[in-house]
Amino acid sequence: MIPRRRPLVLMYHGVGDRGARSDPFHLFVAQDRLRRQLTTLLDHGWTPLPLDAYLSGDTPPRSVLLTFDDGYRAIVDEGLPLLHELGVPATVFVLTGLIGDRSRWMLSMPDEPLVSAEDIREMVRAGLDVECHGWDHSTLVAADERTLQHNVTEAARALAALTGRRPRAFAYPYGEHDEKARRAVAEAGFEVAFSTHTAAGPYAVPRVDVNSTDTDATFRLKTVRGYRMLRRGAGQVPGLRPALHSVLGRAPRS
Numbered sequence: 675m676i677p678r679r680r681p682l683v684l685m686y687h688g689v690g691d692r693g694a695r696s697d698p699f700h701l702f703v704a705q706d707r708l709r710r711q712l713t714t715l716l717d718h719g720w721t722p723l724p725l726d727a728y729l730s731g732d733t734p735p736r737s738v739l740l741t742f743d744d745g746y747r748a749i750v751d752e753g754l755p756l757l758h759e760l761g762v763p764a765t766v767f768v769l770t771g772l773i774g775d776r777s778r779w780m781l782s783m784p785d786e787p788l789v790s791a792e793d794i795r796e797m798v799r800a801g802l803d804v805e806c807h808g809w810d811h812s813t814l815v816a817a818d819e820r821t822l823q824h825n826v827t828e829a830a831r832a833l834a835a836l837t838g839r840r841p842r843a844f845a846y847p848y849g850e851h852d853e854k855a856r857r858a859v860a861e862a863g864f865e866v867a868f869s870t871h872t873a874a875g876p877y878a879v880p881r882v883d884v885n886s887t888d889t890d891a892t893f894r895l896k897t898v899r900g901y902r903m904l905r906r907g908a909g910q911v912p913g914l915r916p917a918l919h920s921v922l923g924r925a926p927r928s
């Protein structure tokens with residue numbers, strides 16, 4: 675069931691301090707910055723949700739689902755201790771075909787380590803929800819039946835074997851989806867699927883991207899309800915993010 679009040683869904687990737695050269699897509703948020711962001715949410719009365727509570731549809735106002743895509747190993751080293759310390763639940767989307775491997779799908783950032791089977795079990799033991807991001811980060815847009823089967827149904831089955839429970843949430847690689855992909859995810863038994871920008875019911879719930887270019891000001895702005903509406907309205911305008919940063923500044927990178 676999709677929540678009636680539509681909690682804020684934040685999309686992170688890695689946790690850690692990376693220079694612009696090793697992280698050209700700004701995917702890694704440094705631990706101290708993540709700490710400030712989570713503390714800001716808690717101080718302002720936000721309730722971080724476990725996936726179960728999100729899916730129940732019965733969520734308090736100012737609810738937030740924290741999601742981390744790709745399953746970088748750094749989430750265990752640097753994310754897990756912080757989440758544990760602050761008592762904040764989170765959902766991590768991993769690639770079942772790249773367990774213990776590296777971020778090989780990104781030509782300009784191919785060597786970032788990904789979680790192992792033991793890392794996944796550790797995250798589950800720590801109370802995180804480990805969910806499905808596909809098999810090997812192949813796009814599901816215009817995918818043939820075999821690709822969909824592999825990246826959705828088989829990926830879910832392999833993940834269930836690792837975690838001991840069937841995954842309930844899917845995050846599309848690159849945030850991209852089409853009608854066939856959404857149907858494949860629904861038919862595989864997932865209850866929700868997350869995109870990045872485009873919305874299409876419970877099988878394409880958009881998320882707000884948080885990355886290393888965010889300052890305290892841009893992060894706070896991204897939690898404001900109006901931001902999501904503005905972003906939806908300006909979905910076709912590629913200049914929105916640069917424009918926001920030109921007004922509010924951009925976090926310095928080493």
Ligand SMILES: [Zn+2]
Pocket residue numbers: 743744807811846847848
């Ligand atoms: Zn991804």
